[in-house]
Amino acid sequence: xxxxxxxxxxxxxxxxxxxxxxxxxxxxxxxxxxxxxxxxxxxxxxxxxxxxxxxxxxxxxxxxxxxxxxxxxxxxxxxxxxxxxxxxxxxxxxxxxxxxxxxxxxxxxxxxxxxxxxxxxxxxxxxxxxxxxxxxxxxxxxxxxxxxxxxxxxxxxxxxxxxxxxxxxxxxxxxxxxxxxxxxxxxxxxxxxxxxxxxxxxxxxxxxxxxxxxxxxxxxxxxxxxxxxxxxxxxxxxxxxxxxxxxxxxxxxxxxxxxxxxxxxxxxxxxxxxxxxxxxxxxxxxxxxxxxxxxxxxxxxx
Ligand code: 0GY
Numbered sequence: 001x002x003x004x005x006x007x008x009x010x011x012x013x014x015x016x017x018x019x020x021x022x023x024x025x026x027x028x029x030x031x032x033x034x035x036x037x038x039x040x041x042x043x044x045x046x047x048x049x050x051x052x053x054x055x056x057x058x059x060x061x062x063x064x065x066x067x068x069x070x071x072x073x074x075x076x077x078x079x080x081x082x083x084x085x086x087x088x089x090x091x092x093x094x095x096x097x098x099x100x101x102x103x104x105x106x107x108x109x110x111x112x113x114x115x116x117x118x119x120x121x122x123x124x125x126x127x128x129x130x131x132x133x134x135x136x137x138x139x140x141x142x143x144x145x146x147x148x149x150x151x152x153x154x155x156x157x158x159x160x161x162x163x164x165x166x167x168x169x170x171x172x173x174x175x176x177x178x179x180x181x182x183x184x185x186x187x188x189x190x191x192x193x194x195x196x197x198x199x200x201x202x203x204x205x206x207x208x209x210x211x212x213x214x215x216x217x218x219x220x221x222x223x224x225x226x227x228x229x230x231x232x233x234x235x236x237x238x239x240x241x242x243x244x245x246x247x248x249x250x251x252x253x254x255x256x257x258x259x260x261x262x263x264x265x266x267x268x269x270x271x272x273x274x275x276x277x278x279x280x281x282x283x284x285x286x287x288x289x290x291x292x293x294x295x296x297x298x299x300x301x302x
Contacts, residue, residue, distance in 0.1 A: 006041035008055045013263045015057060015255035019068065020267030024274050026070050027284050031291035033075040034183065034217050034251025037062055037092045038082075044091065047083030051134050054081055057255035059092035065254055066099075069270050071287075075249075075295055077158065077183075078105040078127055079257055080134045086118065093122040101295040103127050103158050108142040112149075119153045124295050125181065126150055127158040130165060140172065151178050156294065162187040163198050170205060179211050179294065181249065184218040185236055191224055194235035206244055213247040213294075214240050216286070219272055220256065220264035228268040237276035245285050249294070250277075 008014075038057040039046065046053055066074055074096070078089050086104045093102045103125035104118050126146060128139045147157050156179035161169060163186050173180065186202040193199065206212045216237035219230035241248050250273060252266050277283045292300055 003042040004045045006039070006046055006053050006056075009053050011260075012052075012055055013256070013259050014055045015061075016263050016265050019065070019265050022069060022267045022270035024271050026270065026273070027280075027288050028072070029292070030071040030287040031073040031075060031249075031295070032066060032069070032071045032251050032254075033249040033291045033295070034077055034215050035062060035065075035074050035254045036079045036257065037076055037088050038079065038255060038257075039088060044082070044085070044088035046081050047085060049083050049136060050081040052081055052258060054079075054257050055255070059095055062092065062254065063096070065252070065266060069252070069266060072099060073291070073296070074100040075103060075124075075251065075291065076100055077103040077251075080105070080129055081257070084110075086123070090118075090121045090123075096122075106142075106146055108145060110146065115150065115153055115155075119155060123155065125156045125158045127160065127183075130159065130161040130169060131187075132165075134160075143176070147176050147178065156181060158183060160184070160187075163189055163202065166198075166201055166205070170201065173205065173212075174209055177211070179213060180209075181213040181215060181294070183215050184221060184253075185214050185216055185240060187218075188222065188236055190222050190232045190236060194239050199236060199239070203239065203243060206240075206247065210247075213249060213290075214244065215249045215251055216240050216276055217249075217251045218253050220259065220262070220269070221253070223261075227262055227264060228271075230272055234272075234275050238278070241277045241282055241286060245282055246290060248286050249291055250286050 038054045040056040102123040104123045128143045158181045160183040219233035223230045225232040277286045
């Protein structure tokens, strides 16, 4: 493979070079359940179909952040800039000494051998984006077919969708089998309120479908009031943590693709956790027990 040099998009915000040391001590065994690796592009080229070209963000930089924040494990989620080429993700998982798992992206014609190989390389979920600015085609058919096939491997679905599109997708998502994890709380519009009709819809969907989980991640993407407190996002995440304590995950979203308002300080994202999970018990579930059940279940059976 010849090395390709990529230039990140004009105005791209790079991840924080020097995040603060969190004041909040995460429980032993905490998992950052939503983060990415980007490239490096000369080794793992970005997809021709990508909607953005990011800065490189390597596995070693991710491990450095993990250690700095005091978390122990990562779930690396395939970002759309790599399309369905999961090599950067697999490379990272395979060099994590068992401390990372992956969520991949696949095409409709993925073979059984490829699915098995992804599983063997630490992939435990497959992600589908319904965020229109990130994909050319909404993946209904692929999701139906692949979503059914991954059940045999014990893998789950991860869905990225925005709240304004949920009404037309609600019934469709409710038909899906197996565990489904929604990124970033289904991206609520926080100006509509944590008890407003829009977020009620998301909460109701989880209430009606016990196979559905939510990541209480990305206050930085959702906030209107801004960093570092992200106070306007707290009631949304807190509502989910308190209503579905066994079906929530937390993640940094490092290296924070497509941020335009600001680049979050990852240390402050850790300090946000005790505001949304206010008891030691809920923190243990959010950061350790829940992600371990989904991504390292074999370690719980011992
Ligand atoms: C995120 C959010 C974004 C990007 C992606 O796969 C992606 O490209 O997920 C976004 O632009 O909101 O979770 O990383």
